[in-house]
């Protein structure tokens with residue numbers, strides 16, 4: 585049987601017990617401590633922390649998430665880290681509101697109740713939980729869906745807040761040959777069961793802030809932003825907010841009806857669709873190009889805003905560089921990188 589060690593997180597002064605055969609991040613989930621994380625697979629760097637003391641070893645990870653020089657300096661990825669002695673870890677990125685708000689991670693069964701193609705490569709998938717209420721989550725969070733017949737899973741963000749009837753809505757980009765998304769074209773169908781684990785993710789609204797909100801998303805990154813906008817509408821929020829959404833062409837724009845309804849409920853919401861590949865003659869030239877370029881053109885003082893970014897890694901990295909250039913404080917920046925699962929874990 586593997587040994588258990590104590591891990592202490594600074595500067596928050598929280599202790600957890602970690603067994604050698606689990607990652608520090610998984611042990612924290614198990615004990616209701618919500619540390620910063622994204623992919624949980626050593627790809628995105630959201631869980632990067634500093635090892636102050638102790639013996640730790642890491643599973644395989646991407647050097648995009650943790651460069652060799654950072655590892656040499658003592659930085660670690662908690663989603664890959666196993667403790668082999670008691671540890672002291674400094675969290676370099678944490679959220680006081682979130683850390684104690686951890687909902688229990690559960691594995692539940694759900695049935696596909698809707699599969700609708702929204703564009704040539706984006707599908708809306710709706711699941712219904714076998715037991716409504718068995719999976720609790722905050723808007724903006726995601727679940728891991730097991731690939732049928734495999735041990736592997738893929739992560740997908742809910743596009744709406746939790747509902748009493750156990751409805752989970754997803755917006756999924758289909759990749760030809762994709763182990764999960766490829767099944768949406770012809771293999772999966774309404775009535776099929778899926779195994780879902782969660783909730784995960786820290787892409788949630790911070791209740792304590794009343795700053796202006798700026799959302800930027802690309803492709804299926806629409807999903808968690810839609811969940812946050814629906815949460816704001818339900819709460820009758822009066823915060824000023826802008827949502828920049830990037831697609832390649834006009835026919836790749838999605839969720840028009842949902843956004844029209846949200847604009848009626850949130851009159852202070854400005855929606856700015858951005859087209860990167862081709863656009864009709866009447867299209868405003870200021871909203872052409874990649875979504876981060878359009879944000880840069882329109883937003884010159886983001887230091888007074890809470891910024892939420894969601895989409896593929898290159899989009900997030902470009903937007904983070906823009907925010908860093910404007911000196912936006914770290915605690916005002918929230919992002920979910922839709923990283924691709926590494927070939928062999």
Ligand SMILES: Cc1cc2nc3c(=O)[nH]c(=O)nc-3n(C[C@H](O)[C@H](O)[C@H](O)COP(=O)(O)OP(=O)(O)OC[C@H]3O[C@@H](n4cnc5c(N)ncnc54)[C@H](O)[C@@H]3O)c2cc1C
Pocket residue numbers: 622623726738739740741742754755756757758759760761762763764765766785804805807808896920921922923924925
């Ligand atoms: C926190 C998180 C939340 C996520 N939420 C969503 C979501 O709400 N909606 C959504 O659609 N996806 C989301 N993803 C991505 C999702 O988990 C899968 O990685 C994606 O659906 C591809 O899985 P797959 O099994 O279909 O393809 P895989 O079998 O993993 O990949 C097959 C091939 O498809 C291509 N491919 C796959 N993904 C990409 C990519 N991102 N960019 C370029 N080429 C790619 C590559 O060529 C790859 O080799 C999220 C990821 C993370 C980490």
Ligand code: FES
Pocket residue numbers: 620621622623624625626627628629630631632649661662663664
């Ligand atoms: S690298 Fe650890 S959560 Fe993404």
